Amino acid sequence: MSRVLVAEDLYLLRDGLVHLLQAHGFTVVGAVESGPELLKGLLELRPDVSIVDVRLPPTFTDEGLQAALAARKQVPGLPVLVLSQHVEQLYARELLADGSGGIGYLLKDRVFNAEQFVDAVRRVAAGGTAMDPEVIAKLLASNARNEPLAALTPREREVLETMAEGRSNAAISQRLYLSESAVAKHTASIFAKLGLAPSEDDNRRVLAVLAYLNNR
Amino acid sequence: MSGYRRLESMLRRFGRLAVLLALAGVQVPAVALAAVMLLLSFALGMVFLFPPQVRMVRRVAQLHRRLVARWTGLAIEPPYLPAPPPPVPQADGMYRSDRTLYKTPRVPAWNDRFKWLLTDPATWRDEVWLLFDPLVKVALVPLFLVMPGRGMRVYALWADLLLGATAASRLAGQVSHLRRTRNLAADSQAAEMRRIERDLHDGTQARLVAIGMTLGAVEQLVDTDPDAAKALLAKARDASSETLTELRRVIRGIHPPVLAERGLPDAVRALAIDSPLQVTVNVDLPHRPDAPVEAAVYFAVSELLSNAARHGDARTATVDISAHGGALRVTVTDDGMGGADPSKGSGLAGIERRLAAFDGVLALHSPPGGPTTVTMELPRVLPEYWFGELPEMPRWKSALVIGLWATAWCPTFPQGLVAGGHKLLGYDGDNPSWFLALHLPEPLQWPAILGMTAVGVIMHAMAVRIPARHNRDPWLGQLLPRPIC
Secondary structure (H helix, E strand, C coil): CCEEEEECCCHHHHHHHHHHHHHCCCEEEEEECCHHHHHHHHHHHCCCEEEEECCCCCCCCCHHHHHHHHHHHHCCCCCEEEEECCCCHHHHHHHHCCCCCCEEEEEHHHHHCHHHHHHHHHHHHCCCEEECHHHHHHHHHHCCCCHHHHCCCHHHHHHHHHHHCCCCHHHHHHHHCCCHHHHHHHHHHHHHHHCCCCCCCHHHHHHHHHHHHHCC | CHHHHHHHHHHHHHHHHHHHHHHHHHHHHHHHHHHHHHHHHHHCCCHHHHHHHHHHHHHHHHHHHHHHHHHHCCCCCCCCCCCCCCCCCCCCCCEEECCEEECCCHHHHHHHHHHHHHHCHHHHHHHHHHHHHHHHHHHHHHHHHHCHHHHHHHHHHHHHHHHCCCHHHHHHHHHHHHHHHHHHHHHHHHHHHHHHHHHHHHHHHHHHHHHHHHHHHHHHHHHHCHHHHHHHHHHHHHHHHHHHHHHHHHHHHHCCHHHHHHCHHHHHHHHHHHCCCEEEEEEECCCCCCHHHHHHHHHHHHHHHHHHHHCCCCCEEEEEEEEECCEEEEEEEECCCCCCCCCCCCHHHHHHHHHHCCCCEEEEECCCCCCEEEEEEECCCCCCCCCCCCCCCCHHHHHHHHHHHHHCHHHHHHHHHHHHHHHHHCCCCCCCCCCHHHHCCHHHHHHHHHHHHHHHHHHHHHHHHHHHHHCHHHHHHCCCCCCCC
């Protein structure tokens, strides 16, 4: 039973998120609608995971993101899933900067697919990562002139993209219709080509790949 | 060495004098010719002689402006009103000039030019200057010989008096410049609106119609064929997701969300991260500029970075954004192969149009082989002094202003105006009380009263003027007409 905090200023969406999470067995410990409330909730309730809209009152700029970053500064690794109408690599970078995991950054449309969304919430709650495919696509596009990346086979690239979204080997194999051993082989090859130290731990592996893509 | 130098400077001064006198020699027949042409134009109706006459006088005047600027450093700004725009045909293809219609633009264009030259006060100031200039030159010869430097300065002042710009001519120039940039801004805004309308109409709206139709079909199928209904619902969900993606693209084109959320520095950093180039961003702005300025700079940098990545074959780029007084300067440099041509492709032209709304200019330096540097400058878009950074008056000035306010009333009222009132009403003599002027002998009383009043008024004026002069630029500088460059 994970305890969840929801921060969203639109009533309909907030209510919908609360219902969706409750239906999937989460306990919603709070539903707030502004940046200061969110920061207070994050620090006082210490939820297992929180779902945060970037744009919140009172300034309607990036209140939600700032509150999440501030809370994680005080409580390293506090799991936060950030939702937004648009994704920016800049924000993804800021969220990943402390390298401690427990971070999600998704487009709001991903809520449409309840199962995948809930899966992402669970992953973040467990200290994993959930990056929007669009973030990964942008990351790869801005790495277009990176030679080691260009040397990947199309299959390896698919594995890399799926892995960077924060998925485990099991999830990758299911998604790409590959055997788990084949995924492991591709992963080893990718890490060798990019010059990264291989790791058995799913989370650390994802963070290494994201760090690699971010540090051109 | 110094003797040689002295000789050289003396020779130069006499050379200048010789040039001026030679010009005076040319001017005398020019005056005669100008007078004859003017007479023929208006007395005998040979109006076609008027434009060449004005052109000739303007050429002589312009030569003098250039010489004075070079010799004394006093830049004399040409006062001429901007030339009329070329005639625009009516809907039926004819050109109208007053009440007459013409098939070709030649006659209306000539009429416009004629009116322009005739009504520009600068034309007549030039003529007056030409008439008197040879006399002034000759009259100044003794001064030139005794004090060449001073003589040249006096001549420069004379030239500036009649050849320089007036507040009215500057205002007229500014109005026509503003009208041009306003039209440009309105045009580009209209084009943007049309583009957004097209995007929304062809993309978002069409997709929403499709979603609505799918939902309608689901409604009919849900009882008879639940499986098909489910498949359709999945399709509708995908379509709504695509619609959102498209809306995001449109919104990005209108006003990028990251700009609204973070301001210019972070928005440019976000651009840098998204770019396939290795981009370094340096922003040195103490505060956020206005939102329209931020948007213009953002789109310009975005366009330049994508140009560099697409055409320039660049690997790294640098974006510098800094404030220079009230001007915002943006420099984008890349290490591509250079040779960018602003006439090809509309990217740079689009940026220029966007910047024109803020009187901004763009300079491109792109030699073949690179590197390419684009510098954009938007003058006067930032306040000269940000709030709280106004230069403070030195303490002595503040003390002086307070002192003036504290004492100026004394000479103005009791010693000046009130004493004057007493004298007018005939109280003098018996009880002069403490009105200083009334203690003086009779003939000195009025001068003393007037003097006191004048002193008081001057003190009041200084108390107002000192603080106003101190921060002149921020509030007064904005209002005065200024040269167009």
